[in-house]
Amino acid sequence: MFTRGLWNFPAHGMRAHFGELDRMRRHLDQIFGQLEQPAAVARGAGVFPLVNLTETQDNYIIRGEIPGVPADKLDIQTMGRNITISGERQIDIDPNAKYHRRERESGRFSRAIALPGDIDRDKVSATLKNGVLELTIPKAQAAKPRKIDIK
Amino acid sequence: MTHHDEGKELQVGKKQEVSGQAEQTRSGPVFIPAVDIFETRNEINLVADMPGVTPENLNIDLRENTLTISGEIPPYEEKNEEDLLIEYEVGQYFRQFTIPELIDQDKIDARLEDGCLRLVLPKAEAAKPRKIEIKAQ
Numbered sequence: 001m002f003t004r005g006l007w008n009f010p011a012h013g014m015r016a017h018f019g020e021l022d023r024m025r026r027h028l029d030q031i032f033g034q035l036e037q038p039a040a041v042a043r044g045a046g047v048f049p050l051v052n053l054t055e056t057q058d059n060y061i062i063r064g065e066i067p068g069v070p071a072d073k074l075d076i077q078t079m080g081r082n083i084t085i086s087g088e089r090q091i092d093i094d095p096n097a098k099y100h101r102r103e104r105e106s107g108r109f110s111r112a113i114a115l116p117g118d119i120d121r122d123k124v125s126a127t128l129k130n131g132v133l134e135l136t137i138p139k140a141q142a143a144k145p146r147k148i149d150i151k
Numbered sequence: 152m153t154h155h156d157e158g159k160e161l162q163v164g165k166k167q168e169v170s171g172q173a174e175q176t177r178s179g180p181v182f183i184p185a186v187d188i189f190e191t192r193n194e195i196n197l198v199a200d201m202p203g204v205t206p207e208n209l210n211i212d213l214r215e216n217t218l219t220i221s222g223e224i225p226p227y228e229e230k231n232e233e234d235l236l237i238e239y240e241v242g243q244y245f246r247q248f249t250i251p252e253l254i255d256q257d258k259i260d261a262r263l264e265d266g267c268l269r270l271v272l273p274k275a276e277a278a279k280p281r282k283i284e285i286k287a288q
Binding site for chain 1: 160185190229233238
């Protein structure tokens with residue numbers, strides 16, 4: 001099928017090729033995904049900020065590195081099971097200075113994270129410390145594991 | 152939604168990791184902090200992104216012409232946490248620079264603000280540009 005595609009549509013040959021690789025990668029991901037912890041959330045979408053999501057019995061915890069963004073430039077919203085972190089990172093450029101390195105980037109960002117279970121959105125708490133944001137999101141009662149007593 | 156507004160969108164920058172650092176003694180990944188370095192007439196400024204670093208575990212060292220900044224981020228996870236999605240790691244920060252100018256070491260100012268290190272290195276009098284007057288005969 002790939003060969004035919006290549007001959008008939010030379011321009012699409014490469015795409016067909018990558019398509020095949022993509023499928024293979026997805027397939028492998030599936031296999032490995034089954035071995036690992038259940039992948040509750042889509043893999044890194046490549047959107048700022050990168051986040052780490054963990055859970056305890058009672059909470060989900062989201063952490064993200066957002067250096068140089070003060071709390072008042074940060075907006076956190078919840079909707080259903082989704083948490084959105086958005087804001088803007090501003091970097092003042094001194095027009096009179098001579099720049100030797102400029103590696104730090106500025107701009108707006110918005111990141112949505114879908115949590116695997118229902119949450120108690122009224123009790124979400126957030127701390128910003130040394131450029132690290134930490135959100136503690138209590139699980140909804142229904143989403144918590146419950147121990148069943150055996151009589 | 153903010154991303155309909157005008158203005159640049161911030162791209163994600165993967166943390167850069169040091170590949171082979173000979174003098175590394177502790178285990179764990181070593182990251183290269185992203186920096187801005189700019190120079191004005193009287194000083195050299197350095198801003199480095201080092202999220203998670205605290206004044207206690209940040210080290211700044213200027214020896215001869217080499218400026219070293221390093222920091223260590225201890226693991227933050229509690230024992231009872233289970234990973235669901237891990238996109239970044241923490242470890243050490245390490246980066247060295249060669250500073251060609253003479254620096255007035257006593258007046259170096261370092262500040263840590265929202266995970267950014269701001270370093271002001273004032274030039275020593277001898278290193279400041281001096282305008283040479285041309286005398287007309």
